[in-house]
Amino acid sequence: MEQIEVGSTDLIVSDSGSIYDATIGALEQAVAEPLYPGDERRIFGEGMAAVLSRVHGTIQDAAQQVMLRYARGEVLDALGARLRVFRLDGDAARTVLRFTLGAPQALSVAIPEGTKATPDGSVYFATDETAVIEAGATSVDVPASCTEVGAAANGYGTDAITTMVDLIPYVSKVTNVTTSEGGDDGEPYTVAGDDRFRERILLAPSHLSTAGPEKGYVYYAKSADAGISDVAAMSETEWMSRELPVSAGRAYIGGELLIPETLTINGQADGFEYDYEDHLLTIRLGPELADADTVLARWQHKMDGRVRIIVLMEGGGYPDEDTLEKVRAAVSASDVRPLTDVVDVDGPELVPYDIELEYWTTPEDEATVVRSVEGAGGAIERYIYEQGSVLGRNINPDMLESYIMRPDWDDSLKGAIRVDMTSPQHLELEGDEAACFSGNIKVTHHVTTKARWSTWT
Incomplete structure (x- = not known):
């Protein structure tokens, strides 16, 4: 997701403490004497400070609305319209x-x-x-x-x-006779809807010529359907193999679209080192290979003009054929796709994971903790949704443990005091892969009166 990295955007003083100090200080200067608590003039000043804090906050918010980072609702619509980007309707x-x-x-x-x-x-x-x-x-x-x-x-x-x-x-x-599906909220006037719309506005400059740049393809693909959560645009790759002559313990491969990290020599991914500079892959062979006349190299390279677009639906869903067809039409329009590009649109490779864990709570917190972990919108549901909402997001059990022990999205919830995680296991994913909950889940909670988390508490 595109992020806006900026420094401070405070346009006026809106800190209530600073306004309070300035107001009381101005009154004391005007009357030429200190104003102590209980003094009716100080009480008047405190009331003025409260009003000024609200006014300054309103002014600050209104001024920040012209910035994409803070704009919301119809103001965000107006900023998007300048780049011909409009909210997507729901389905x-x-x-x-x-x-x-x-x-x-x-x-x-x-x-x-x-x-x-x-x-x-x-x-x-x-x-x-x-x-x-x-x-x-x-x-x-x-x-x-x-x-x-x-x-x-x-x-x-x-x-x-x-x-x-x-x-x-x-x-x-x-x-x-079928389960209802395919409905989505589009980009409504909510925090989540504004965030999705804002992300597309950030991508909009990439579409001003064609979809040739990576972000241009991402913009057009995301604009095809409001239910799309994430898009990856990448060059298609193919495997190459060749017998390479060896000279002074080195071999060479030329080309500007090589992917050197995929290189193997004689079927092995070790026993050599390489440098890739100025479109030349220099392979320095180890002692076991340096005296050979030739070695068999195998590697991947990017295919010039072949673009692969991967589409992930909201909540980690696999796109249906109707959605894929919408994306194909959007990225293949005559005024979008460069003439030399061949574009393929597909869903991600889904990588399944199970959930099996135990957690502990105290008797007085049991009901609240069970709700925060296993209830609707709780830690497990939150993890499943967020784990599958981004392409290439590693399967990370540490995040699930964090949600279970520190449910910071709701002040009324309490976390478990201990978690024992069996699955999922940590797994790194590629950019065209997405984590997918398998549906296999085993969650057990225990109640303990020994809530100490260390020997000194």
């Missing part, structure tokens, strides 16, 4: 509804477009097209979308949407 969750007749009919029964069904009376799905139950048949499957955009309608499992809102003669039953 509605989708499913397939099956309408079933009470008995076969002699005539066809139509299911009009827009026919609604609901799982709970608060979320509604409407059919995307008109469908017909043919004479003699008893059911038909119809694609349907939620009437409101957003991720809240995702995750309704099969047979969860069973209440018909619009009654149709002879139809006795409706149910969803």
Whole structure:
């Protein structure tokens, strides 16, 4: 994610302590004597200082709104519009509804477009097209979308949407035959929505000519769908191998797109050293290879003009074909893609991990700690979401342990006093890989009255 690194942006004094001292000091100077606590003039000054602190804070916030780092809401919209960058709308969750007749009919029964069904009376799905139950048949499957955009309608499992809102003669039953999915919130006027929009504005200058630069491809890909969490643009690679002559214990490979860290000699990744400067890879062979006439070298190199774009969905999801097609269209437009580039769009290589751990808490904190670890939005859910939201993010169990012991996202939560982690194990990922929770989880908590974390407490 793009970050804005700047120094202090305080435009006026907004620190309440400084304003208080300045206000009382000005009053004491005006009356030419100290104003002690309880003095009605000092009390008046303290009230003035409180008002001035609020005014200065409001002025500071308003002035900072012209800066991309601090802008939010409609002000951020205005900054984006200067670069022709606009908020992405959300998408509605989708499913397939099956309408079933009470008995076969002699005539066809139509299911009009827009026919609604609901799982709970608060979320509604409407059919995307008109469908017909043919004479003699008893059911038909119809694609349907939620009437409101957003991720809240995702995750309704099969047979969860069973209440018909619009009654149709002879139809006795409706149910969803697929889990609802594909809904996202776009870039709403929330902190998270503003942050995602701000990141695209930061990338916007890279798209002003074509998508040739790496960040240009990332910008266009992210702008294709609001549900995209991360994008990587990289050159495609291929393996090369060649018999190299050896001279004075050295061998050489020329080329400007080599990836020297992939080099092997005679099938081994050790027994040699190398330097790569001015497009020349100089290989210094060890004693066992230095006297050979030739060695077999194998290495990867970047393919000129071949671009690979990896797309990761919000929460670590793999993109469906519709999303991939949107990205292909966005990065391959005639006014975007350089003529010499061949672009391939795909999802990441998903690397699964399990969660198995034990943690300890005290009796008085048990309920709060269990909620902070295993509850909705707790440490485990937070870790799974954040671990899978960025391409190439190493699988790091230390972060999960930190969330369990220090749940600093909510002041009302308390952390465990000890964690024993079996999995996941630390694993470094490549830029085209993403961590994916396997669904295998075993979490056990213990209650202890011995909460000491060292021998002196």
